[in-house]
Amino acid sequence: MPAGESFYITTPIYYPSDVPHIGHGYTSVAVDTLARWHRQSGDDTWMLTGTDEHGQKMLRAAAANGVTPQEWVDKLVSESWFPLLTTLDVANDDFIRTTQERHETNVQVFFQKLYDAGYIYAGEYEALYCVGCEEFKPESEIVDGTGPFEGLKVCAIHSKPLELLQEKNYFFKLSEFQDRLLELYKTEPDFVRPDSARNEVVSFVSQGLKDLSISRSTFDWGIPLPWDTSHVIYVWVDALLNYVTAVGYGSDETAFERRWPAYHVVGKDILRFHAVIWPAMLMAAGLEVPKGVFAHGWLLVGGEKMSKSKLTGIAPSEITDVFGSDAYRFYFLSAIAFGQDGSFSWEDLSARYQAELANGFGNLASRTIAMIERYFDGVVPSAGEYTAQDLAIQQLVAKAAAGADSAVERFRIDEAIADVWTIVDALNGYITENEPWALAKDEEQRERLGTVLYTCAEGLRALAVLLSPVMPQSTAKLWGALGAEGGLGALTAQPLRDAGRWGQLPAGTVVQALAPLFPRIEATA
Template sequence: MPKTTICTAIPYVNSVPHIGNILTDLSGDVTARYLRMRGEDVFLQVGTDENGLKIQEAAQAAGRDPHEFVAEIADRFRSVFDAVKISYDEFVRTSEPRHIRASQELFRRLREAGHVYLGKYEGWYDVSTETYFREEDLVDGKSPDGNPVRWVSEDNYFFRLSAFGDAILRHIEANPGFIRPENRKNEVVSFIKQGLRDVSITRRNPGWGIAVPDEPDKVIYVWFDAVINYVTATGWPDAGWEDRWPARVQWVGKDILTRFHATLWPAMLMGVGLPLFDTVAAHGWVLLGGEKISKSKGNVVRPIELATEFAAKAGISQDLAVDVLRHYLTATFPLESDSTFTYEDFDQRYNTDLANDLGNALNRSLAMAQKFVGGEVPDAAPEPEAIEAIETAKQAYAVAMDACEIGRAVEAAWGLVRFLNKYIDTRAPWALSKSNDPALGSVMKSMLLCLRACEGLVRPTIPSAADAIASQLNLEPTRTWDSIGRDESLPAGTILQTPRPIFPRLELTKKEDAKRVEPKNVESKPSTPPVAQPKAAPEIGIEDFVKVQLRIGRVFEAEPLEGSDKLMKLQVVIGDERRQIVAGIRKNYGAEDLIGRQVVVCTNLKPAKLRGVESQGMLLAATDSEGGAILLQPDREAPEGTNVK
């Protein structure tokens, strides 16, 4: 049976991987996981690029033999891919014998077909990017990337890339989805129409690289051999490669699209008569401090270290912390433009999307199921609006994935998560239960079916969290796309687990800049200035204290009160009732900080009007050194409506 092949650009092994490296592989992984759910037999390829002068010089600088050097770093990449849960089927190393054989065979066939000729190359070479540049391409004597260049003059083989420009343009015209996104396709078309130049595809053998067939004094240019890895993974040129080629999608970064994956690589395939891949998708960069994350610049964020640090800070497992990283990168996915990473945004995205939206939907749905339907899935028909919301999310997700728009796919999944939270508020199961409304069973079934559908929709991006949701539903993980939203995916009578927060809310105590640079040579000051002590209040007896009723509530809506720069208007669920509370906390809390948060509420205070809006309770808070509010909350999730004693 033919495979659905997904390819990912292979990173250099001259250093350790960072989050910019894994974005490409994560894109391939999410695509592969989604297509597997659609029932396709997926073959996902990843790997490492181990040839080229840059690799040799990095090994020499480290005092290492190149073979040992690349093997060690390739193992690091493999371990990072495994830790980030990249579900690859093949890991290709370009120093492997099978890749050397495939590269030499493809070179030989191009030469025999007349697409390769011997000539003299003179020009500037950027070792950092392994790229040749003309004099007019240089900027202040450096490559366009700002790297040093060196003059190269040698007899090399050239590939007649100029002969393939019209054929590539015709293919792009006939296949609108060949290059994604649209803005990058336009850049490629413009580049080709300026006229493609023949490219040097060999260089003098420095002692490392793939030798030119029958000419060991030359090696194949690293960019020429690197792209061949995609067919190496299929087993080409041996029989059976046709079952894994052409690729459905090749994921690459935007910087290697125009010169290589959208022009050179298609021309090479055309030259040897191999079919072209269906789509090449080029994502943008992840920026840090306004610059591209780059090993050469040293401004790296390493994925495993980031996940480990966050796991300790948030009190979650390493697997779930990896999911936090996966969610962040996919939810902020830079397809048409770049994205900027900051630790502050990373933490805030966790609170907003995972702790508040998804965590709230899970905890509320299961808690109410325990309270109102005996902790099991009711035998009732889901309401039409819930079924429609699930189908809308599925369709939007599928359309986005077909267009390689992973960020939009994540947004489609979160659209259903947010629908579920709003549906709970609108249908108010606590009120239905109190009035013995017969619609309660259908409402609870709708909530649980939406939750089950959310588990399926988030599975390609956060698989460990999806497993945890399925476990609390006491069901097997969702395996197929078609089952999402089906009644049979949530059998009536299933005994549900007691809700356990997967993503506890993170308390954000201070803002941190993108590089987490600590100030130096600054006089030490107390982090929290002392607060003036209040005068002692008169003593009261227990009979006075018990008059004050304090209960646990959860904020499900929050917005600034119009006309006030201090007040927030909150909707709070307290047990089986809903209350509106106006609180002077806007200076310290935004709406995104409050939604989903548990709070302590004084519930028997007389209603009061603030700015003409009724407040039906009061939140408990401490006061910071500047008079701002510090909301009190239980140190772990408490049942909503619980009395505080």
């Protein structure tokens, strides 16, 4: 995208009824990495995350714990969800809570607009409802119960009995938007990504859309409808609106025009809400649809989607306490093709940490700095005449940087990291082939030694910049060890799309001692 353009990106709005697991962390670090990349490329970047705090499930959990719903969500957010951002080094620009006044007031503005435009009507509703999903279940997600639930209809996702609800509700005329949505998917083929997600959405909408119940009248933990306060707005449609209320919808038109529309990154299980219901609501309100919806896959543990109820949920801190936040970010963003399901295992994490981070990137950084200290008194040498071998490294760095930027544009963080990692592998091979320790023994090879070590140091400069959105802590340490701040400024100020241009690290820069970026870990969980 052109530098300076608005890049507004969101995580899903998390339901804080339980503690975060590594699936929540995966989404958060992916969105944070995309935001960091665009921010450092000079784009007008804004990253939003937050919590969805209304609904029947939250009401029941609060009652079971003997507190008010507001007290319950305040406790969950402060003790579990805010700390997650620190644990994973997420640099979000805003955190919205659906219980905030800025959200509640402007949700009512939005729905009054839809009601006045004739898109909402009153009707009777009877359907099977899953409190766990906070959703009236489609036929495809209703299965016959087994064991203690034999003879009952249960949710295919939660394996718990569904409740038959009969209520007077208000409905949104979703059925009127089938043709407009299909036209959107046709004219904007990247609106839903990856292709598997797009195909699923097109197939679903092509079968016809039913009007959507957008209110509940049997409990009061939610945002009241402005024209009928005996109803609260259905938690899902209330939650979707966070993406516009957070950037000024209804209250700050200048901010809203600057930021909106957004890119949404979501888990594939909530794709239909974001790719069908949400754009239809925006169309009805006369607002622009999102720039795009990217659905990533599930993290599987032991072959199952993570779930606290099935005891497959793993807290992010269980990983970061052992390996650190950078390793967490690197592993999940590189080991899984973004958009597909991926399996987590401690063995795979430990092996990749050792091979790619400790022995690959970390060792490259340590020995380059150490050789500059040993052979040039800690001063980055000037390069002499470049050989074909040196020029090949320069070309590879330029190609890797361009490839990584292109991959990020496609939301393929895994491919971006793979492109950048070609530099790590090439430089390690380059050191092996050139044997600087042998060159150092021959005074006549002094200029060649300087060229080799400058090439390594400048390659590390490019790596620090390109990997900083993925691993902000270790790259900051490397930047400090390279002494680059004095000549080039702060790492986060380096224009990312210029990272592949050779020769930016000034000769004469004084390096500093570098502790291992990724210390060896003898025992893992």
